[in-house]
Amino acid sequence: MPNILDSLWNSMALFLSALFFHGMALRSIREKKPAWFQIKFANEIINYALGVYYGLLGVYFIIRGLPGMDSGIYTDMLLNILIVLHLFSSAGPATIALILIVTGKLLLGDALFANFIYVFLIIGFHFICMEVAKLRLSSVQKVVLVKLTAIPLMLFYLHQKIHLAYTLDSLPVWILYFAVSFFITFIIISASYYIDTSNKLIYDLQQSTILDPLTGLTNFRHFEKAFEAAFNYATLKKSNLSVIIIDIDYFKRVNDTYGHLAGNGVLSTFSQMLLKISFPPNTVISRIGGEEFAIILPNIAVSETEHLAEKIRRKVEKIDVPIVASGSIITISAGIANYDGSNYSSANDLLHAADQALYNAKRNGRNQVHIRETEPVI
Incomplete structure (x- = not known):
């Protein structure tokens, strides 16, 4: 025994x-x-x-x-x-x-x-x-x-x-x-x-x-690390890297008119819509500000990035949001910048270019996608 x-x-x-x-x-x-x-x-x-x-x-x-x-x-x-x-x-x-x-x-x-x-x-x-x-x-x-x-x-x-x-x-x-x-x-x-x-x-x-608790998307802290890593990899491999920055149009007006609960509902609904879209492998989707979102897209051309951004913009116009009963329509503006392996010296420069493209989209009337023209590094 x-x-x-x-x-x-x-x-x-x-x-x-x-x-x-x-x-x-x-x-x-x-x-x-x-x-x-x-x-x-x-x-x-x-x-x-x-x-x-x-x-x-x-x-x-x-x-x-x-x-x-x-x-x-x-x-x-x-x-x-x-x-x-x-x-x-x-x-x-x-x-x-x-x-x-x-x-x-x-x-x-x-x-x-x-x-x-x-x-x-x-x-x-x-x-x-x-x-x-x-x-x-x-x-x-x-x-x-x-x-x-x-x-x-x-x-x-x-x-x-x-x-x-x-x-x-x-x-x-x-x-x-x-x-x-x-x-x-x-x-x-x-x-x-x-x-x-x-x-x-x-x-x-x-x-x-x-993770951002409201939307379920990754937060700005994770976005910074992921974006830096993606940029370094694209630099090493001399490959494409695109970034889309999205801003919900007149979101402050939504909060002021319908309250923060309605605003949170808009953010949550928009985020769920993003998660249902079929993106290329290794895509990172983050909420980087109050009503601002960013999408990192490795290894795709700028034309494909523009197609995705336009697809998102059109979907937003059709989605049901908590304030739809009032007749309001939610729209977005988006800015795109693309890195081809040499045209930007840092991840911050690429992100700033996308932010400038977003600013141009909003300045030109909102509810549109704007692409930042490539500027060669001097």
């Missing part, structure tokens, strides 16, 4: 180490590539990579449980892998992990008949986890339920693997094993919950520092 308990604790330590590296990797990705978690395809790739990661961990546990490698029962962790993936990810990654585990069990196991029975049982356990994950129960209730359903599988496994007899004399050993197994599973689930929750809280905190 001491050997069984030792292997349980050792396998738990390995599992917790795997959870730690998993958490650190996701945190790093969230910091460096936050958009990946908002793009469906990229998010699925991350999830399936987790399935492969834990599937390979399961294969490692299978190897450690082979005769001559370890006298214990590392396979208990295979069930915990499926539990964690079903509760904290989804059925897809859990299925990937299951396929790797089943393959490893059939290829590496020493008793073919017993392995086929084990594979049949663990596949059944996988589908049980899938259904339990859908139930409206607390995480604790779900864990208890799936662990109870795992008892038949473990009864079979322990009897086959370490020849634990089905006798009354062995009953205390069975009870002690299942008690320790339940305890270890709850430790692993608690660690998974802590890592998952802390990562999401850190991400939300980071997002709160770069």
